[in-house]
Amino acid sequence: QVQLQESGPGLVKPSGTLSVTCNVSGVSVSSTYWWSWVRQPPGGGLEWIGEVFHTGTIYSNPSLRTRLTLSIDGSQNQVSLRLASVTAADTAIYYCALDSGLTEWGPGILVTVSS
Amino acid sequence: DVQMTQSPSSLSVSIGDRVTITCQASQDINRDLSWFQQKPGKAPKLLISGTSTLQTGVSSRFSGSGSGTIFTLAINSLQPEDLATYHCQHYYSLPYSFGQGTKLEIK
Numbered sequence: 001q002v003q004l005q006e007s008g009p010g011l012v013k014p015s016g017t018l019s020v021t022c023n024v025s026g027v028s029v030s031s032t033y034w035w036s037w038v039r040q041p042p043g044g045g046l047e048w049i050g051e052v053f054h055t056g057t058i059y060s061n062p063s064l065r066t067r068l069t070l071s072i073d074g075s076q077n078q079v080s081l082r083l084a085s086v087t088a089a090d091t092a093i094y095y096c097a098l099d100s101g102l103t104e105w106g107p108g109i110l111v112t113v114s115s
Numbered sequence: 116d117v118q119m120t121q122s123p124s125s126l127s128v129s130i131g132d133r134v135t136i137t138c139q140a141s142q143d144i145n146r147d148l149s150w151f152q153q154k155p156g157k158a159p160k161l162l163i164s165g166t167s168t169l170q171t172g173v174s175s176r177f178s179g180s181g182s183g184t185i186f187t188l189a190i191n192s193l194q195p196e197d198l199a200t201y202h203c204q205h206y207y208s209l210p211y212s213f214g215q216g217t218k219l220e221i222k
Binding site for chain 1: 116161212
């Protein structure tokens with residue numbers, strides 16, 4: 001059974017870099033799945049962030065592309081997201097999910113951007 | 116980019132009702148549409164993919180239909196555990212995007 005668990009700092013200062021790690025169990029992150037990221041501002045709708053494959057191929061939302069880094073660490077069986085130059089508008093629950101079809105989700109982590 | 120417009124944004128319902136939620140795409144997306152259920156404080160859960168394919172374990176009270184630009188999620192005989200927010204998402208082309216969500220509330 002695939003399980004995903006997000007972790008990272010819950011508070012980031014404006015202009016800083018937001019980092020979230022997704023710990024994966026039950027499947028290798030180096031297998032034939034894409035690893036997706038979605039975010040949801042408090043009380044808001046869902047926004048697709050992007051997806052990464054173990055080969056390093058990344059597809060991302062153009063609205064975030066210049067600030068976004070997605071990566072995979074096969075040795076730790078983790079997937080990671082980094083978002084640079086954050087503002088209050090980046091405050092959201094960040095979810096990782098299995099595959100492009102978002103078939104399984106982690107519980108999410110709330111990251112607040114505030115000084 | 117494909118934009119998804121979901122309606123209504125909220126719906127007052129009674130237990131036992133048949134509920135329908137609509138999602139309209141800004142262009143033809145074939146049948147590349149999923150529906151998600153999200154309960155308060157929880158992550159979304161995939162209910163339906165490919166417009167009408169129920170995921171394993173999802174109640175047959177849920178059904179999806181549509182093609183092209185108009186899609187519908189129907190819930191027959193609404194049960195208390197169905198009270199949630201429902202989101203549609205297209206995956207026809209990058210970037211994928213979601214509708215604004217529909218929140219079901221008790222009348």
